[in-house]
Amino acid sequence: MNNSKNRKEVKTLKNVAIIGGTGYGAIELIRLLQTHEFMHVKQIISHSQHGEQIATIYPHLTKFFNNPMEELDIERLKEEVDIVFLATPAGVAKDLVPKFQESHLQCIDLSGDLRLSSQEQYEKWYKKDAAPQATLDEAVYGLSEIYKEQIKNAKILSNPGCxxxxxxxxxxxxxxxxxxxxxxxxxxxxxxxxxxxxxxxxxxxxxxxxxxxxxxxxxxxxxxxxxxxxxxxxxxxxxxxxxxxxxxxxxxxxxxxxxxxxxxxxxxxxxxxxxxxxxxxxxxxxxxxxxxxxxxxxxxxxxxxxxxxxxxxxxxxxxxxxxxxxxxKGAAGQAIQNANLMNGWDEEHGLYQIPIYP
Missing domain, CATH: 3.30.360.10 (Dihydrodipicolinate Reductase; domain 2)
Incomplete structure (x- = not known):
């Protein structure tokens, strides 16, 4: 595929934070965003391992992200970042996303916290308290190929399960x-x-x-x-x-x-x-x-x-x-595909790669 049309476009670089920075979904986000021209990973946030270099946990990332992982500071996040990817376990994003809801931030949740429209259904299947109904109502389900038009206007996005x-x-x-x-x-x-x-x-x-x-x-x-x-x-x-x-x-x-x-x-x-x-x-x-x-x-x-x-x-x-x-496609790639749609970029940007074989 010829990506020259993307390189010729002038886009505003957007800063990204990844919350839950040591999970596999986060590691895939870091890998894929490395080649994305319009998104820059500004913060990697880890509750349990802030202060550490991510390359000490995942040595394959040596030389690719040199800043230590950070503790979550919501006000600083709002000042420095445009897009937040939440690669957290179930039960975390439901408490965080409402705190971002009135800000300029675009929130893309890779957990299951916002996927079900009913609080009762979430609590039945996930065995946790649900997000506020107002947050569930605003969240757009990010199955990129099916809900493309809704995703383009989303500010809170729920990435589908794998x-x-x-x-x-x-x-x-x-x-x-x-x-x-x-x-x-x-x-x-x-x-x-x-x-x-x-x-x-x-x-x-x-x-x-x-x-x-x-x-x-x-x-x-x-x-x-x-x-x-x-x-x-x-x-x-x-x-x-x-x-x-x-x-x-x-x-x-x-x-x-x-x-x-x-x-x-x-x-x-x-x-x-x-x-x-x-x-x-x-x-x-x-x-x-x-x-x-x-x-x-x-x-x-x-x-x-x-x-x-x-x-x-x-x-x-x-x-x-x-x-x-x-x-x-079951996590980080689709999240980036959705971020592309939310920002008016080509949905293939940073993602159109030949699969690894063998």
């Missing part, structure tokens, strides 16, 4: 065009261990993860209501999905295989054509040719979402396979 990004991008065209029953959607999701973050736990310990596949949070995953809420909005009626997640022994990558009963007679070629038309103006969606299906390796380190489709005539099922890198 599983919902893959699942929604894979299922929305079929739901919107009413080619499948919304009562029979099954989503089988698999993710690498980086989706659980860097904190050690028995769930992600090497000896229990290596050469093993673990189903987890069956019927209880916090991404279930997020997927259902936004599919319901597209369908204009309640949609309840069956969603099961699995942890697989690889570092990064996420894939969803999804099933929906066809409501009308269609061939694989017809469904592929429909999806290609639906996403033709969206640079990060790649529809795989008939007979082939996405793999996580083919999107590794990139902001692409690859989608494969098959009509199983024997069972009358549409099968959709959607693959993303959970830390890029």
């Amino acid at each position: 599983f919902p990004t893959s699942a929604l991008l894979g299922m929305i065209p079929a739901v919107e065009h009413r080619i499948i029953s919304t009562e029979t959607i099954i989503i089988d999701g698999k993710t690498g261990v980086s989706g659980a973050g860097g904190k050690q736990s028995p769930m992600t310990h090497y000896s229990g993860t290596n050469e093993n596949v673990k189903p987890y949070k069956i019927g209880m995953h916090q991404h279930i209501p997020e997927i259902d809420q936004y599919l319901s909005g597209i369908a204009n009626k309640p949609v309840t999905t069956t969603f099961t997640t699995h942890l697989i022994p690889m570092t990064r990558g996420l894939i969803c295989t999804m099933y929906g009963r066809l409501e009308k007679e269609m061939t694989t070629a017809e469904v592929i054509n429909m999806y290609q038309f639906y996403y033709e103006s969206h640079p990060f969606i790649r529809i795989v040719e008939a007979g082939s299906f996405p793999t996580t390796k083919e999107v590794y380190g990139s902001n692409f979402c690859d989608i494969g489709l098959h009509v199983d005539e024997r069972t009358n099922q549409l099968i959709v396979v959607s693959a993303i890198d959970n830390l890029v």
